Amino acid sequence: MNMMVTGMAQERRPFLKMNGLGNDFLVWDARETPLRLTPDQIAKLGDRETGVGFDQMITVEKSPAGADAFMRIHNCDGSQVNACGNATRCIGRLLMEESGKDHVTIETNAGLLHAYATEDARVVTVDMGKPRLRWDQIPLAEEFADTRAIELQIGPIDDPILHTPAAVSMGNPHGIFWVSDVEAYDLSKVGPLLEHHPVFPEGANISLAHIFAPDEIRVKVWERGVGLTLACGTAACAVGVAAARDRKTGRKTTIHLPGGPIGIEWRESDDHVMMTGGTEIEYEAEADLGTLAFEKTGPGDADQDASAAADLKAGASA
Ligand SMILES: N[C@@H](CCC[C@H](N)C(=O)O)C(=O)O
Numbered sequence: 101m102n103m104m105v106t107g108m109a110q111e112r113r114p115f116l117k118m119n120g121l122g123n124d125f126l127v128w129d130a131r132e133t134p135l136r137l138t139p140d141q142i143a144k145l146g147d148r149e150t151g152v153g154f155d156q157m158i159t160v161e162k163s164p165a166g167a168d169a170f171m172r173i174h175n176c177d178g179s180q181v182n183a184c185g186n187a188t189r190c191i192g193r194l195l196m197e198e199s200g201k202d203h204v205t206i207e208t209n210a211g212l213l214h215a216y217a218t219e220d221a222r223v224v225t226v227d228m229g230k231p232r233l234r235w236d237q238i239p240l241a242e243e244f245a246d247t248r249a250i251e252l253q254i255g256p257i258d259d260p261i262l263h264t265p266a267a268v269s270m271g272n273p274h275g276i277f278w279v280s281d282v283e284a285y286d287l288s289k290v291g292p293l294l295e296h297h298p299v300f301p302e303g304a305n306i307s308l309a310h311i312f313a314p315d316e317i318r319v320k321v322w323e324r325g326v327g328l329t330l331a332c333g334t335a336a337c338a339v340g341v342a343a344a345r346d347r348k349t350g351r352k353t354t355i356h357l358p359g360g361p362i363g364i365e366w367r368e369s370d371d372h373v374m375m376t377g378g379t380e381i382e383y384e385a386e387a388d389l390g391t392l393a394f395e396k397t398g399p400g401d402a403d404q405d406a407s408a409a410a411d412l413k414a415g416a417s418a
Pocket residue numbers: 123155156175181182183184185186187272273305323324325326331332333334335
C-alpha cells in the first residue's frame with residue numbers, strides 16, 4: 101500500500117480508516133469544512149492496489165434535520181447510496197465517543213437512525229428502522245404480491261443454480277437466496293449477474309444464506325457497487341427479517357458473516373430492526389485532495405491494544 105504523499109500538496113484533509121467486521125470505510129469529518137469528491141476521485145481512493153482501499157466512503161456532515169450528524173455514503177465504485185448498517189455503527193461509535201452520550205441520532209438519506217452504546221465501547225447497537233417489504237418499496241421492476249420468494253432464477257430452466265430469492269429493502273435493495281451451503285457457489289461469478297438482474301431496477305445487494313442451527317444463519321454477500329465483502333450490515337438485517345418472515349427462524353438471529361457475527365432482532369413491538377456488532381478504528385491518516393496520495397498519521401484500536409498489553413507486561417515485570 102502506497103502511504104507516501106507525493107506531488108504538489110493541495111488541500112490536506114485528515115480521515116479515519118474504520119471497519120465493521122471487516123466491511124471497511126474511509127471516514128471524512130466534513131461538519132466544519134464541507135467536502136465533495138467526484139465519483140472518479142472516490143473510485144481512485146477506493147482502489148485497493150493504488151488508493152486507500154475501502155468498501156464505502158463515509159462523509160460525516162452537519163445534519164439539516166438537527167440530528168447529531170448526517171452520514172453520506174458512497175460505494176467504492178463512486179455511486180451514492182442511502183443505507184449502510186456497518187458504517188452506522190462506526191459513525192455512532194465516533195459520535196458517542198466525541199460527545200460522551202450513550203445514544204446518538206444519525207440522519208441518512210434513508211431516514212433518521214439511532215445508535216446506542218453497549219457495555220463494550222467498540223460494540224454498538226443501531227436501530228435500522230422498519231424493513232420495506234412491498235415490491236415497489238424495494239424496488240422490484242414488476243408487481244409481486246409476495247416478496248418472500250420472487251420469480252427469478254439463473255442457470256438452466258429445469259435445474260437452476262439459484263432461484264426464488266426473498267426481496268427486502270433496509271433503505272437499500274437486497275435479494276436473499278436460501279441455500280444449504282454458502283461455499284458451494286462462486287459468488288464472484290453469480291453476484292454481478294444477480295446485482296444487475298432486470299428485476300432489480302436499482303440493482304441489489306445479493307446474499308446467500310444458510311440456516312445451520314435454530315436462529316443461526318451463515319451469510320455471504322455480494323455488495324452492489326462493491327463486490328465480495330467481509331460483512332454487510334443491511335444484508336444481515338435483510339436476512340434476519342426474511343428468515344423470520346418465512347418462519348424459518350425466530351425474530352432474534354445471529355448472522356455469521358465472513359468477518360464475524362452480527363446480532364439481529366426484528367422487534368415485534370414496533371417492527372424495527374436492531375443490529376448489534378463490533379467496530380474498529382484501523383488508523384488515522386491524512387490525504388492530499390489534489391493528488392489523492394495519503395499517509396498514516398495515527399494509531400488504531402489494534403495498536404492501542406498492543407501498547408496497553410505491552411505496558412501491562414512492563415508493569416508486571418517491574
Ligand atoms: N456495507 C453496507 C452496505 C453499503 C451499501 C450497499 N453496497 C448498497 O449499494 O446498497 C452495510 O453494512 O449495510
